[in-house]
Amino acid sequence: MSQSAESFARNPRIEDPTRGPVENASGDPAVYQSHQDEAPNRADQEERQIVPVRHWGRWAGAAVIALLLALLLHSLITNPRFQWDVVWQYAFSPQILEGLRRTVWLTIAAMAIGALLGTVLAVMRRSENPILSATAGGYIWFFRGTPQLVQLIFWYNLSALYPTIALGVPFGPELFSLDANKIITVYVAALLGLGLNEGAYMAEIVRAGLNSVDKGQTEAAEALGLSSVTIFTRIVLPQAMRFIIPPTGNQLIAMLKTTSLISVIALPELLYSAQMIYIQNFQPIPLLIVASLWYLILTTVLSIGQYFIEKRFGRSENRLGNKTLLSKLITRRLAKEIA
Amino acid sequence: MNTADSQLENAAKPLIQAQGVFKSFGSNRVLQGVDLEVQRGQVACIIGPSGSGKSTFLRCINHLEAIDRGSLRVDGELVGYREQGSKLHELRKHEIARRRADIGMVFQSFNLFPHMTVLENIVIAPMRVHGISRRDGEAGARELLEKVGLPHKAGDYPRTLSGGQQQRVAIARALAMKPKLMLFDEPTSALDPELVGEVLTVMKELAGEGMTMVVVTHELGFAREVGDVLVFMDEGRIIESGAPRDVLANPQTERARVFLSRVL
Numbered sequence: 144m145s146q147s148a149e150s151f152a153r154n155p156r157i158e159d160p161t162r163g164p165v166e167n168a169s170g171d172p173a174v175y176q177s178h179q180d181e182a183p184n185r186a187d188q189e190e191r192q193i194v195p196v197r198h199w200g201r202w203a204g205a206a207v208i209a210l211l212l213a214l215l216l217h218s219l220i221t222n223p224r225f226q227w228d229v230v231w232q233y234a235f236s237p238q239i240l241e242g243l244r245r246t247v248w249l250t251i252a253a254m255a256i257g258a259l260l261g262t263v264l265a266v267m268r269r270s271e272n273p274i275l276s277a278t279a280g281g282y283i284w285f286f287r288g289t290p291q292l293v294q295l296i297f298w299y300n301l302s303a304l305y306p307t308i309a310l311g312v313p314f315g316p317e318l319f320s321l322d323a324n325k326i327i328t329v330y331v332a333a334l335l336g337l338g339l340n341e342g343a344y345m346a347e348i349v350r351a352g353l354n355s356v357d358k359g360q361t362e363a364a365e366a367l368g369l370s371s372v373t374i375f376t377r378i379v380l381p382q383a384m385r386f387i388i389p390p391t392g393n394q395l396i397a398m399l400k401t402t403s404l405i406s407v408i409a410l411p412e413l414l415y416s417a418q419m420i421y422i423q424n425f426q427p428i429p430l431l432i433v434a435s436l437w438y439l440i441l442t443t444v445l446s447i448g449q450y451f452i453e454k455r456f457g458r459s460e461n462r463l464g465n466k467t468l469l470s471k472l473i474t475r476r477l478a479k480e481i482a
Numbered sequence: 483m484n485t486a487d488s489q490l491e492n493a494a495k496p497l498i499q500a501q502g503v504f505k506s507f508g509s510n511r512v513l514q515g516v517d518l519e520v521q522r523g524q525v526a527c528i529i530g531p532s533g534s535g536k537s538t539f540l541r542c543i544n545h546l547e548a549i550d551r552g553s554l555r556v557d558g559e560l561v562g563y564r565e566q567g568s569k570l571h572e573l574r575k576h577e578i579a580r581r582r583a584d585i586g587m588v589f590q591s592f593n594l595f596p597h598m599t600v601l602e603n604i605v606i607a608p609m610r611v612h613g614i615s616r617r618d619g620e621a622g623a624r625e626l627l628e629k630v631g632l633p634h635k636a637g638d639y640p641r642t643l644s645g646g647q648q649q650r651v652a653i654a655r656a657l658a659m660k661p662k663l664m665l666f667d668e669p670t671s672a673l674d675p676e677l678v679g680e681v682l683t684v685m686k687e688l689a690g691e692g693m694t695m696v697v698v699t700h701e702l703g704f705a706r707e708v709g710d711v712l713v714f715m716d717e718g719r720i721i722e723s724g725a726p727r728d729v730l731a732n733p734q735t736e737r738a739r740v741f742l743s744r745v746l
Contacts, residue, residue: 363593363652366544367607367659368583371575377606381597 229429233420234436242416243437249333249402249412254395256338261345266375268350279346286343292404295336299408301327329410336405341398348390352383384456392449396442413437495558497522497663497694498543502552505538505718512538514718515552520711525695527705527726530715531741536698539715540665543696544585545578556585557662583611586656590668592648594640594655600627601636604655611659619658626654630684646677650684657688664688666697702745706730714738 219225233239267279286294302323309320327335356379364374406415417434421427498520505513512535520526528536541547542554545562554561562578563570573581595603604626605619614622627633630650632643640648649669656664666685670678682704689695689708699705705712705726712726714733722729722738733739 357593359589359591359593360595362546363587363589363595365546365579366582366585366587366589367655368579368581368611369607370579370610373610377610378595382595 224428225432226426226429229426230432230436233417233430233433236420238411238416238420239413239433239437242411242413242434245411246399246402246413246437247441249337249405250395250399252334253337253341253402254398256334257341257345257394257398258391260338260342261347261349264342264346265349265353268346269353283343283346286340291336291340291401292407294340295332295404295408298327298335299329299332301332329405329408332408333402333405333410336408337398337401341394344394345391348387348394349383352385352387353379355386356382381456385453388449388453388456392445392452395449396445399441399445400438496520497524497557498526498696499555500539500552501554503539503542503549503554504551505535505542505547505549512718513542513549516715516718516720518713518720518723520694520696522694523692524710525689525697525708526711526713527709528696528698528713528715529700529702529705529741529745534715535718536715537667540667540696540698543663543665544582544587546587556581579611583607583659584662586653586659586661586664588649588652588656588664588666588669590671592640592645592652592672594648594652596640599637599639600632600643600651603640603651604658607655608658623654623658626657627651629657629687630654631680644677645673646680649673649681653681653684653688662694664693664695666695666699668698668700670699670701700745702730702742714741716741 264279264282267275268283270276270279305323307320308323308326309317311317311319360378360382361374364378369378402412403414405412406418409415411419414434417430421430424430496519498518500516500518503513503516504511514535516535516539518526518539528539530536538547542549543556543561548562559565559581560570561581562573564573564577565571594600595606598606601620601623604623605616608614608619608622609616624633624636627636630653632647632650632654635643635647635651640651643651653669669685670681673681678701682701685695685697685704686708697704697709709726711723712729713720714722714729714735716737721735722733729738730742733742
């Protein structure tokens, strides 16, 4: 191909076998057609064929991408060093599945703590009481401002700072006390480290959602005599949900992978379980693939769930624009099932 | 209105009594001594240029804004306070809510709850505040929808309705609480001209049934036809009030004359 282009450049009058004689090729087919079809009367216009715009650039781009994807796929299959047999061997091993189970419940529990704490912090932040508002602001500032890894290690080592944890009257007598080393297990440290940090981020998401609800909604509800609690739970929060859910889905997916940080405190979640295996068998690549595949599967499940929850909360708005590939696939599948 | 009736009404206390009401937002003095009495069953229309404080005054009546000075009574009770001996106790939130439940309010921008159907919009307050059952609430709501001419819209979401229909639902929602007073804050100002009539018709019917109403409006035709009292406000004060026909035909102040000549 490059050869023909070169020869063509050297001698412009040479005939290109694919295009026919050079003289004829000067007429672009589209131009040629429009010359021919110059209508004698305008009544014919409606019956004439319409030639849509051809997106040559897009087609070329798609071809390049398709080629690259094919290369990637080919190498994934043919490169023996991916060791798919090892991947398959360990994908469902008890150790990996146990890690997977821990990752799932840690994600759910940490996110639940984060969402609850975030809602409380968001309400505090919007409070007219300056102490409540400043406390929430300070919390968010601190937990967003320090590395999560440090927070995790800190909670894990809390017993170094407070050897005993006691319950009692503030500045008064102690009711009972416990050994911090026994309370702060790896699980508690992991939940504190993940959940308290998440609370700070969720607080900002919930606050933005609450602020997005028109003030007129609260006023109308107040004018009807509804109580503050009812106004929050029935009027403001449901409307804020439309704004809270998409970024929360994002946070949840991020949390799924942030749980891998707790390998530093030696809690065998999914990634750490894979690491413990490859430390013994020296096969890091296939085992990292195993972990990654599980993360991908979980993320896919969460994305599908997010799609349906968003749809449920957006029902009065009926926003059908901005379809993602995933949502299109799901909708098509549903349409088929109904038909 | 016959003599016996008017004597009875004179004997009863006015439903709204405002004396020297002041209200500022920062350095902006919005109300500067408003005095007004509205009798039971009367329709009072408040007109005036924008920024004259008419909406703020309306919002003070159900304590959406707290007044700075003066006294404001609805049905004999001070708005926002409980009188006990010589002291005034500020009301708690739930006490304010209880009083608001007796006052219906209709907003310029409708403020229907977009995540609820028309029926849910109407039944939520009677169910949550008065504790009536869903069945009774929905029966009442359907009656009210019939009354405002929207019996087939019960299951629709507000955004599918026209502005005029939304405002009629908002009126039905307020009426569901069986209020003794209805406040309208420019109820037709956000509507397309051809939709104004349907809302005014509903309001006129309501006035005909003897509902006490305070209406902030630019609809002078409505004020003339339905209003018992017309109040003209400017710069936080009431500068003219009286029978709508008199005020509109013979404004006493230069300010009102100029305003009416521009609006009419």
